[in-house]
Amino acid sequence: MRDQTLKYLLVLPAVLVVFATAVWPLIESLRFSFYQGRTDRGDFPQNWLGFENYEWAFLYEPAFWNSVYVTALYTIITVALTTLFALGLAMLLAPGGKLRSGVQTLLILPFAMSPALIGVSFRFMFNPEFGLFDAFFGVVFPPLADVSWLADPDLAFAVIVMADVWGWIPFLTLVLIGGLASVPQDTIEAAQVDGASGWRVFKDVTLPQLMPVLAVVIILKAIFSLKTFDQVFMLTNGGPGTATQTLSHYIYITSTRYGQVGYAASVAWLMVIPMMVLTYFYAKFVFKKD
Amino acid sequence: MTERTTPQIELSAAQASEFWTGKRKQRFWRGVQTILILIAAFIMLIPIIWIFLAAFKSHVEVYQLRLFFTPTLENFGTVFEEPYDLGSKLYNSTIVAFVTVIFAIPIATMAAYSFSRFRLKFETTILVVILATQFVPAVVIILPFFIMFRDVGLLDTRLGLILVNLAIVMPFAIWMIKGFIDGIPMDTEEAAMVDGSSRLQVIKNIVLPMAAPGLVTASIFCFILAWNEFLFALFLTNREAVTLPIGLALFRGEEGDLWNLLSAAGIIIMAPMFVLALAIRKYFVQGMTMGAVR
Numbered sequence: 156m157r158d159q160t161l162k163y164l165l166v167l168p169a170v171l172v173v174f175a176t177a178v179w180p181l182i183e184s185l186r187f188s189f190y191q192g193r194t195d196r197g198d199f200p201q202n203w204l205g206f207e208n209y210e211w212a213f214l215y216e217p218a219f220w221n222s223v224y225v226t227a228l229y230t231i232i233t234v235a236l237t238t239l240f241a242l243g244l245a246m247l248l249a250p251g252g253k254l255r256s257g258v259q260t261l262l263i264l265p266f267a268m269s270p271a272l273i274g275v276s277f278r279f280m281f282n283p284e285f286g287l288f289d290a291f292f293g294v295v296f297p298p299l300a301d302v303s304w305l306a307d308p309d310l311a312f313a314v315i316v317m318a319d320v321w322g323w324i325p326f327l328t329l330v331l332i333g334g335l336a337s338v339p340q341d342t343i344e345a346a347q348v349d350g351a352s353g354w355r356v357f358k359d360v361t362l363p364q365l366m367p368v369l370a371v372v373i374i375l376k377a378i379f380s381l382k383t384f385d386q387v388f389m390l391t392n393g394g395p396g397t398a399t400q401t402l403s404h405y406i407y408i409t410s411t412r413y414g415q416v417g418y419a420a421s422v423a424w425l426m427v428i429p430m431m432v433l434t435y436f437y438a439k440f441v442f443k444k445d
Numbered sequence: 446m447t448e449r450t451t452p453q454i455e456l457s458a459a460q461a462s463e464f465w466t467g468k469r470k471q472r473f474w475r476g477v478q479t480i481l482i483l484i485a486a487f488i489m490l491i492p493i494i495w496i497f498l499a500a501f502k503s504h505v506e507v508y509q510l511r512l513f514f515t516p517t518l519e520n521f522g523t524v525f526e527e528p529y530d531l532g533s534k535l536y537n538s539t540i541v542a543f544v545t546v547i548f549a550i551p552i553a554t555m556a557a558y559s560f561s562r563f564r565l566k567f568e569t570t571i572l573v574v575i576l577a578t579q580f581v582p583a584v585v586i587i588l589p590f591f592i593m594f595r596d597v598g599l600l601d602t603r604l605g606l607i608l609v610n611l612a613i614v615m616p617f618a619i620w621m622i623k624g625f626i627d628g629i630p631m632d633t634e635e636a637a638m639v640d641g642s643s644r645l646q647v648i649k650n651i652v653l654p655m656a657a658p659g660l661v662t663a664s665i666f667c668f669i670l671a672w673n674e675f676l677f678a679l680f681l682t683n684r685e686a687v688t689l690p691i692g693l694a695l696f697r698g699e700e701g702d703l704w705n706l707l708s709a710a711g712i713i714i715m716a717p718m719f720v721l722a723l724a725i726r727k728y729f730v731q732g733m734t735m736g737a738v739r
Contacts (some may be wrong), residue, residue: 158644162563169556169619170571172549176586176612177578183589192592247482254479258486263726265489267718269673271690272711276492279499279704285508287495325489329730371450374732382582385675389693403584403676416515418587423585434577441576442569 184420192417194410201415209423219422221397222405229401230380233319237376238369240320241327246357248328249335259332262325269321274389275337277318281305294400308398311391315399318386323379324405327372334368335361367440374437381429486722493715499708507705520709524696531710534692541603541688542671545610546664553618554660558648560619561626562634572620579616583676586612591680601685609677614667621732625659626652662725666732669718688715 188208190200212219248255268276280288280408281304293300304310338361346356362369387393393400393408400408402422410419499507501516524531559565560572590609591600599605633655634647642650653660678688689710696707722729 158563161644162559162565164556165559166565166571168552169575172552172611172615173578176609176615177581178574180586180589180612181581187588187592194592194595199596215680226542244485247478248487254482258482260723260726261486261489263722263729264493264719266729267722268493268715269675269690269718270674271675271693272496272715273492275693275707275711276496278702279494279707280495282704287491321489321492326730326733329653330734339458371497378580382584384584385690388675388679392510403582406584407676407680410588410591416592420585420588423582423588426582427585430580430582431577434580435581438573440676442573 185424187417188421188424190417192415192420194414194416204417208418209425211418212422212425218397218405219401222400222402225398225400226381226383226402229316229319230377231311232316233323233380234373234376236316236320236325237323238373241324241331241372242369244324244328245331245335246361249332250355259329262329265322266323268322270383270385271389273318274386275323277314277321277386278305278390281314304390306395308395311395311399315387318384318390319380322386323356323376327376330372331365331368333366334372337368338364371437371440374433374440377434378430378437381426381433496708496711499704500531500712502705502708504703507708520705521713524706524710524713529692529695529706529710530691531692531695531713534687534689535713537603537606537682537686538672538689541606541610541686542668544603544607545614546667546669548607549611549614549618549667550622550660550664553615553663554622554653554656557622557626558652560623562631575616578612583613587677587680590677594681601682604684605681606678606686608687609681610671610674611679613670613674616713617670617732618663618667621663621728622656622659624731625656625663628659629655652664662728663732665721665725666728669721672714672718 187200189204189206191202191204192200218378248259265273277288280286283289283303283306286304289302292302302310304314342364343356343360346360351359381403382403384407387399387401387404388407391399393404396415397405403426406419406423407424409415409422491562498512498514500520501518502514503517503519506514523529523681560568565571585608590605593601594600596607633651637647637651638644673679673690674688675731678691679684682688682691693710693714696703696710725732
């Protein structure tokens with residue numbers, strides 16, 4: 156067989172799978188979003204509505220705006236905290252040695268824990284009667300002793316943030332350690348010989364060199380934060396009330412509990428837009444390397 | 446960069462003492478770092494340790510905040526009994542993850558070879574689209590699947606789950622395997638072709654054996670992704686095809702969560718993933734970022 160034919164034949168099955176499992180449903184979702192689509196009313200989708208689903212979300216659904224607000228705040232806070240902690244930890248662990256590489260290996264472990272399971276374990280640990288964290292915070296800061304974390308809107312939000320940050324620090328740390336390894340060591344040493352303080356070396360030498368990796372990490376984390384679902388579902392299930400209802404959770408509820416798939420699809424597509432922007436920047440960074 | 450100071454041969458008394466305090470300072474900071482590292486490692490492990498301990502506690506002991514207790518294996522038995530029947534969920538998870546990988550890896554390998562060795566029309570576009578599908582929120586693509594599966598009777602079946610899981614696994618597999626094949630030098634392949642081997646023979650006899658460790662790594666990686674998949678299974682199953690992560694909801698009884706059973710189930714879910722994750726730890730980051738950061 157000629158290579159010219161072969162090279163396309165080899166790619167074809169993969170392209171078909173990606174098309175069938177990702178591109179087609181994406182387009183179909185867009186189509187749904189313009190229809191009245193209720194699973195409880197026979198034929199699906201039903202009437203053409205134009206932009207009415209979108210209008211409905213924008214104008215008449217405080218729950219939609221609430222989930223936008225929750226998701227935006229969640230994304231900003233988790234991205235900032237995870238990046239900061241991971242950067243600190245990466246700086247600590249990068250130099251190498253037995254202890255450090257041992258801890259680096261441990262960092263893989265939390266990552267094998269699925270987000271759903273992280274949600275479960277945090278709900279366990281914040282249990283007001285016998286939760287480990289609950290007891291710990293009560294000892295460190297007594298006013299927190301008798302607090303029902305998951306029953307208070309602000310504290311429940313704090314807990315889903317903690318769970319997310321905990322779950323993602325290891326991965327970001329590992330990426331950043333990889334990034335730090337590519338910062339030329341002699342530049343750092345030269346700066347140290349010149350008498351630059353640790354902080355100056357970090358700020359003027361390490362950080363600028365680390366910028367591309369840091370940018371990739373931040374975009375990647377933002378993408379994953381935006382679509383957060385699993386751990387929120389297991390940890391708070393959006394509650395109390397709708398205090399921790401992210402966009403993904405809101406779409407889940409409207410489509411399964413209320414059967415409004417058309418409306419849910421329009422909200423889902425509103426979510427695709429920021430995702431596309433982030434993906435564009437991510438792809439730019441990825442392909443700049445080649 | 447500021448200019449370097451000239452080397453000084455004679456140290457004054459003041460300089461000598463500064464040298465010593467410098468060394469002590471250095472040792473102090475090294476100690477602080479070690480302590481910070483240990484604290485960080487501990488914090489990273491607490492939730493895992495806590496779940497691990499609770500899995501071996503009795504129903505009563507879970508409700509006491511204690512570190513020392515008489516460990517029991519009872520929970521691991523109970524979760525497999527009625528009404529929880531975790532065994533069927535374990536079976537579903539295993540089948541779904543395995544079959545997903547068995548379909549995904551050969552298809553991804555073929556594509557990855559082509560992307561790695563040939564120039565294709567729209568190559569960059571295709572690769573970017575594949576990359577982008579990894580970022581599409583699952584909740585968006587699940588809606589059409591839900592409707593379609595309802596109409597053709599694939600709701601609550603393992604086959605349905607396998608089909609949608611391919612959506613998650615494919616982009617990772619293609620990019621990861623492409624990375625491995627990119628790393629294999631081309632000269633052996635070219636030499637074999639000069640000697641008269643066909644392209645398919647070259648792929649079979651040279652590339653696949655050399656890429657084998659990479660294929661295993663990618664398979665493990667995809668297996669973990671499929672095993673931990675949550676949202677698709679939540680939408681598309683309710684009785685027959687329920688997987689392990691969704692099975693966790695079983696232990697949310699009317700009188701609250703059954704933490705000892707939840708923990709035991711959690712251990713059963715994560716233990717195999719720990720082993721697999723450790724086996725491919727070198728490539729974990731690469732797989733997640735798809736070679737963006739190398």
